[in-house]
Amino acid sequence: MSKKLSALLFALMLIVSMGTLYATGQQGEGEAKPIKFGGVWPLGDITGDQAAKAAQLVVDELNANGGLLGRPVELIVIDSELNPEKGAAAIERLATVEKVDFFVGGMSSGVHLGQIPSLKKYKKVTMWTGAASSTAEAAVGEGQDWYFHLHPWDYNQGNSYVEGWDDIAEKYSNISIDRWFLAYEEGPFGSASFAATQTLFADMEIDGEAFQSAAMGGGDYTAVLQRAKDYNPDVFIWAGYGADALPIMEQAKAVNFTPPLFIGAPPGWPSDFGDSSLAENVTLYGMWAPSISKVSAVSKKFQDAYEAKYGETPATYFAPLGYTSIEIIAKAVEQAGSVETEAVIKALKAIQYESPLGETISFSPSNVISNQGFRNQKILQWQNGSQEVIWPFAFATAEPAYPFTR
Amino acid sequence: MSSTVQKNKTWPVIFGIVGVIVIILPFFTGPYVQSIGRTVITYMILAISWDMLIRSGQLSFGLAGFFGLGSYAAVLSAVNLHFNPFVSILFAAVVAGLMAFLVGAVVLRLRGMYFAITTLALGEIFRIIIHNWTSVTGGPNGKLLPKLAFDGASIPTYAMMVVFALVIIALSEYFKRSKIHYALTAIRDNEIVAKSSGINIYKYLLIAFTVTAAIQGAAGAGFAQLYGFVTPESSFNANYTLIPLAMALLGGMYSTWGPVIGAVLLGVLGEFLKLYIPYGHLVVYGIIIILVLLFMPQGIVGMAGKLLKKGESHE
Numbered sequence: 001m002s003k004k005l006s007a008l009l010f011a012l013m014l015i016v017s018m019g020t021l022y023a024t025g026q027q028g029e030g031e032a033k034p035i036k037f038g039g040v041w042p043l044g045d046i047t048g049d050q051a052a053k054a055a056q057l058v059v060d061e062l063n064a065n066g067g068l069l070g071r072p073v074e075l076i077v078i079d080s081e082l083n084p085e086k087g088a089a090a091i092e093r094l095a096t097v098e099k100v101d102f103f104v105g106g107m108s109s110g111v112h113l114g115q116i117p118s119l120k121k122y123k124k125v126t127m128w129t130g131a132a133s134s135t136a137e138a139a140v141g142e143g144q145d146w147y148f149h150l151h152p153w154d155y156n157q158g159n160s161y162v163e164g165w166d167d168i169a170e171k172y173s174n175i176s177i178d179r180w181f182l183a184y185e186e187g188p189f190g191s192a193s194f195a196a197t198q199t200l201f202a203d204m205e206i207d208g209e210a211f212q213s214a215a216m217g218g219g220d221y222t223a224v225l226q227r228a229k230d231y232n233p234d235v236f237i238w239a240g241y242g243a244d245a246l247p248i249m250e251q252a253k254a255v256n257f258t259p260p261l262f263i264g265a266p267p268g269w270p271s272d273f274g275d276s277s278l279a280e281n282v283t284l285y286g287m288w289a290p291s292i293s294k295v296s297a298v299s300k301k302f303q304d305a306y307e308a309k310y311g312e313t314p315a316t317y318f319a320p321l322g323y324t325s326i327e328i329i330a331k332a333v334e335q336a337g338s339v340e341t342e343a344v345i346k347a348l349k350a351i352q353y354e355s356p357l358g359e360t361i362s363f364s365p366s367n368v369i370s371n372q373g374f375r376n377q378k379i380l381q382w383q384n385g386s387q388e389v390i391w392p393f394a395f396a397t398a399e400p401a402y403p404f405t406r
Numbered sequence: 407m408s409s410t411v412q413k414n415k416t417w418p419v420i421f422g423i424v425g426v427i428v429i430i431l432p433f434f435t436g437p438y439v440q441s442i443g444r445t446v447i448t449y450m451i452l453a454i455s456w457d458m459l460i461r462s463g464q465l466s467f468g469l470a471g472f473f474g475l476g477s478y479a480a481v482l483s484a485v486n487l488h489f490n491p492f493v494s495i496l497f498a499a500v501v502a503g504l505m506a507f508l509v510g511a512v513v514l515r516l517r518g519m520y521f522a523i524t525t526l527a528l529g530e531i532f533r534i535i536i537h538n539w540t541s542v543t544g545g546p547n548g549k550l551l552p553k554l555a556f557d558g559a560s561i562p563t564y565a566m567m568v569v570f571a572l573v574i575i576a577l578s579e580y581f582k583r584s585k586i587h588y589a590l591t592a593i594r595d596n597e598i599v600a601k602s603s604g605i606n607i608y609k610y611l612l613i614a615f616t617v618t619a620a621i622q623g624a625a626g627a628g629f630a631q632l633y634g635f636v637t638p639e640s641s642f643n644a645n646y647t648l649i650p651l652a653m654a655l656l657g658g659m660y661s662t663w664g665p666v667i668g669a670v671l672l673g674v675l676g677e678f679l680k681l682y683i684p685y686g687h688l689v690v691y692g693i694i695i696i697l698v699l700l701f702m703p704q705g706i707v708g709m710a711g712k713l714l715k716k717g718e719s720h721e
Contacts, residue, residue, distance in 0.1 A: 043684055043685060044688065077684065081680070083645070085448075086680075088633065089441040089442055089445065092438040096438050113635040113637065118558075120558075135544075186546070187638075188546040188547050188638075188639060191547075
């Protein structure tokens with residue numbers, strides 16, 4: 001028996017030791033030759049999945065053109081699992097085991113809050129694609145020159161919605177936006193959206209109610225929808241996650257709720273949402289839509305390359321954001337002629353980058369951090385199964401369909 | 407007979423060596439492994455605390471509730487009362503323990519699934535209060551810590567968590583070896599018999615519930631001190647209930663070492679799978695847990711004990 005017992009214990013020890021050694025990876029090996037990008041996205045979510053794929057697309061393009069500064073480029077992506085501890089551990093691994101030169105990635109403010117102490121420890125050039133909460137901005141703090149944030153902060157987004165709806169109401173006199181109802185998921189994202197809407201649209205009538213997102217175990221919106229229907233708003237907007245998109249439309253149909261403007265504001269839509277007849281004329285916010293390819297050559301180039309490589313349409317704006325996060329650093333590295341942190345930061349601060357999201361961006365200070373990239377969201381609308389841009393008018397691909405009908 | 411005695415002596419020695427290796431190894435492997443180690447220890451502490459209460463037969467789903475409560479107590483005391491990290495962790499343990507004592511005085515009259523659902527609801531009530539008490543808790547956006555424990559340095563924070571784990575392991579072993587163990591086991595086996603034997607059921611359940619909630623609160627405080635923030639969604643996440651439960655079931659219930667082994671194996675396995683199967687690792691992870699529970703319902707420690715007894719009876 002003692003043999004059996006010993007074998008069992010040694011097997012246990014072996015499993016633990018092997019696991020730890022595997023996890024430790026190739027630490028201690030000589031310096032890696034490629035220029036390494038370390039990405040952290042939630043791979044189980046469409047936003048992270050497509051962002052990571054788009055980031056790999058740039059890396060493949062760079063390598064096909066001889067690499068960067070004559071060196072091959074490598075992307076190592078680790079799944080954050082939408083978990084702050086896992087997200088932080090991923091940063092530690094990328095910094096100390098993989099020894100990456102740059103950090104990219106990001107989706108979810110909660111995960112980012114857990115990662116910020118690790119990012120601050122290593123101070124590598126970081127190009128972040130997610131996290132809209134200004135709490136995350138406060139956690140990064142002032143004077144962190146290595147930190148570049150692509151996604152608009154919550155207050156940036158709010159300001160752009162005000163600007164957008166004012167422009168739309170001015171241009172289309174038949175569209176009324178005086179009375180709003182916001183159904184919001186009860187987490188930080190939805191609650192912050194409601195608070196921001198109340199502040200930003202203070203001169204309008206606003207009411208709202210929270211719901212538990214399907215992504216968090218909820219999914220029954222009938223009470224909120226019924227209250228919204230009784231309120232009779234000009235604009236109904238829901239701020240939740242992709243998992244809420246179809247159920248909320250189905251339940252709105254069930255309670256016969258058809259506000260003149262029906263807006264959805266999740267960070268990512270289900271890829272097949274446009275196939276549903278319930279999607280027609282639903283308005284949405286986003287930084288990008290495939291239709292932008294009709295008005296932006298850079299966007300078209302990105303979309304064509306993505307579709308050719310992966311055989312699917314990039315359905316979320318995190319795809320072009322993921323692409324941007326790598327390409328913008330690559331351009332800065334080329335301009336700096338070095339991967340040295342100070343040189344790359346200097347080049348990034350001076351960059352004018354024509355992005356696949358449509359805009360040409362440069363970095364400038366936001367409320368707290370020094371290097372904020374995008375500041376605007378776009379107002380889009382599902383029309384005939386695809387997302388059309390209705391604002392900014394410079395990128396408009398269709399006229400707004402109004403009122404919302406089913 | 408003498409050879410059996412000899413074997414029984416080698417068992418803890420080998421187990422001790424394995425334990426020391428597992429604890430010491432991360433000190434030499436860099437911040438990444440230390441980071442994983444800290445997470446494993448956090449879940450291990452939760453798993454042990456859950457097991458300490460289930461030894462009485464009371465199934466609690468309130469881990470995430472007390473974990474979140476402790477996280478907030480630590481951050482709010484550090485921000486508003488300028489407590490240092492260690493004092494804030496102790497304060498969080500006291501807050502969570504006190505809350506459990508007050509609530510336990512009422513809900514410990516419930517048994518089985520009624521108690522389990524009540525503890526689940528309790529966690530949700532804590533979360534909703536904190537979510538809506540914006541002026542104090544920061545509401546949905548949460549709160550930031552001005553300064554992390556040891557400024558977030560990897561080795562001291564890992565060492566802190568190791569010491570924390572050793573204290574909880576010692577406490578769990580004390581529970582196993584003291585008269586509390588006999589009282590809790592008697593309550594689990596047959597409450598009527600336990601009561602007629604003079605055991606104050608209510609008192610012992612209240613002690614177990616209060617102590618385990620204090621541990622869960624301290625674990626939450628440790629999390630907050632490591633990552634520097636609290637939000638209702640992160641701090642009260644259901645993972646802090648479900649994962650420790652899976653770890654304790656995998657390792658084996660009603661012991662200290664079952665949750666310890668379960669936490670190490672599942673923690674390391676989870677990270678290993680993620681790195682080598684980036685897409686679909688959670689599916690594989692889930693399948694492994696299901697298979698182990700199907701074919702080893704008594705857990706790893708239970709199976710090892712069974713093998714040991716079987717071997718002894720053959721000799």
